[in-house]
Amino acid sequence: MPRSNRPRRAASGKPGQGGRKYGPVPELDLERARSGIARRESAPDGEWMVRTMTAKRAEKSYICPGCSTAVLPGVEHLVVWSEDHIFGAAAGLSERRHWHSNCWTSRTYRYR
Helix, strand or coil: CCCCCCCCCCCCCCCCCCCCCCCCCCCCCCHHHHHHHCCEECCCEEEEEEEEEEECCCCCEEECCCCEEEEEEEEEEEEEECCCCCCHHHHHHHHEEEHHHHHCCCCCCCCC
């Protein structure tokens, strides 16, 4: 006998839950979703992972390696780390740097 796709039990009669076991689904934070994904960039100076840090999430001050000036809190910037670090990906991640977006795109490649 084929299985039925109908639920065997009636949906919960509690208001606001719509039959869900765990309660309402939280609202999606688009700001966090946009900044949470790192992308891979290939360049003559290596493989890089680049993540956008939105102005809303930028809470600390950093020194940009491109221009040696401060990346202030509330300024959108990039977090960059080496994917092909000599000591592995974990070491590259621990040595990540915060760059101004313009400094990263206009950097000069240093051939080793």
